[in-house]
Amino acid sequence: PGRHRAVLLRRTLNRRVDRATTHPDIGCVPDQALGRFWTIPNLLSLSRIALLPLWWHLMASTDPVSHQWGAALIVYGFISDALDGFIARRLNQVSGWGKVLDPVSDKLAAAVIGLFCLFHRGLPPLAWVAATARDLAILVLGWRRYRQSGILPVSANWGRYAALIWGVVLLVYAFDWRDAAGIAVWPAVIVYMLGALSYLGSRNRPVTSI
DSSP states (O other): OHHHHHHHHHHHHHHHHHHHHHSTTOOEEEGGGOOOSSOHHHHHHHHHHHTHHHHHHHHHSSOHHHHHHHHHHHHHHHHHHHHHHHHHHHTTOOOHHHHHHHHHHHHHHHHHHHHHHHHHTOOOHHHHHHHHHHHHHHHHHHHHHHHHHSEEEBOOHHHHHHHHHHHHHHHHHHTTOHHHHHHHHHHHHHHHHHHHHHHHHTTTSSSOBO
């Protein structure tokens, strides 16, 4: 009977993993597949984190040239974020660490840029608190799921779209286009929070998404 139950449990787990990996909006990385850490895509993600203090310093300056360098770092961030997945696939460097570092670096960048906008550009405090709390909650819930199941959640498409919208609003604030920013900020916060609700609604699935 014990062996029969073990076989049934193995088949059930296999079906759940198959169903998760074939879902169009969900991806997962098993615990043992975290893979290499020091890869080119992971270094790109780490570089985006490392450059955040320099970006803050440049954007806090009153020198227009410094703002141009800050804009150049933003462009680098977008390009590297877009290319790291392509490079990982092209060089066969896809890893679980990459699927962790990429969203973590994005969320950390959003928190830091949002904090800059809060201090220097008039971003409403409640908007920053709501967005940052949303990101922290998703990271904590994703970590708990990983600890419980050994499955590493990755981003769903809806979460990426919501993050892109919020990121654009933060950049509008960062470069002091306040009229446009004031109109867009609360719709962007709502979309961002709805992205979190869609994640929470899927928390009972075998594999969730961040």
